[in-house]
Amino acid sequence: MMTWDQVTLLMLKQYLKNRRNATDPTKPAGVQANREMAAFQIVWNWARQTAPEGRNEAYTALPWPAAGMERSRWKNPEQAREFEVTDELFGAVYVHACQFLKDTMDLSSATGMRLTDCIKVVLPKDDVLRLKANKTGKKADFDLSLSEVLPQLLARRRGYDANHLMLVSTPDGFPVHLKDLRREWDKARAKAAAKARAAGTPEGEALAKEIEAMWLRDMRKYAADLAEDAEAASKLLQHSSVALTKRHYRTKGDTLKTTR
Incomplete structure (x- = not known):
């Protein structure tokens, strides 16, 4: 004491x-x-x-x-975590995910939402999803009709007999919590890694290790890389600067044109 x-x-x-x-x-x-x-x-x-x-x-x-x-610099040094969510990695886990985990993966990778926002954002009455970020308080509107994956999520959710107002829901109508996402993510990721490792090849083992290194919150990284450019990614993630997005989220480099 x-x-x-x-x-x-x-x-x-x-x-x-x-x-x-x-x-x-x-x-x-x-x-x-x-x-x-x-x-x-x-x-x-x-x-x-x-x-x-x-x-x-x-x-x-x-x-x-x-x-x-x-x-x-009196604290321990830190390095920004470098991890790229490829289409292959996303698909490997997605195929083994339960429906509400798939919905969360789609929502986060399409909008850049944090997990806490994914499970708290309210089901819209129309096609415009209105977000007020839990962490920053920043507001944003998303036109879901322009998305390739979110209209299906919206239609499916409206078909649930749910006892809550959130967009993401279990099929039997209950809200989803972070512990639920963590449990289902661990299960889906383990199945995906086991499938890759079952190939018995060095490539399969390498893929399994990449899958095991991926986190559910990396869907924001995936969203940043799917954006048109770094500025679009920064706006999508509601960051205060493009430098922050480049350092921690966007793994793709700038596309440059040759001069001659």
Whole structure:
């Protein structure tokens, strides 16, 4: 047990060092330590403005020990994850997915929606899907009639006898939760990887490993690559800059024209 005044920057840095891999500090444990440090900072700042019951002063008046260190790279180094969702990878999992997982994959890859938005967006009365992003609060409208896959999703959903208003639904009319998506994604991905590995070839093994490395939230990456260009991808994903889209989502390079 420590008091607030006993926590120092040196201790925070030592914690990060103890968590990271000695040979590769960008491994998951080192990156996770950064996330834990960010959560600790939130708690610390909350404690500075929140008073316990029966007291007027906050838990602590001390500033965050790492205040002002943002540009000094004091945390463990991180690398942007590079992963391309190809048509082959998408199709390999899609064929084994249950219907609401297929609907989510279609919705996310067609609109760039985050998973939390996919399961919370409301069934539209017409062909215009109206989104208010859960994370950013940004709004967007999608004309579903212009999509190759979403009109089928819309028609199927309207045929369900559902007890909720969300677009994505189980066939028997219940809302879909993140835990449901995770469970069905793990099952479909495992089946797809097993099928690829069953070929008994180096190519099959390589495909299986790529399938196992793919995450459901990578459907946003797939959407970014399906967009016409980086600017269109950035607009689709509602990013504040094209640079952010290029760094974390769009794996395709710019198409350039030769000069002669």
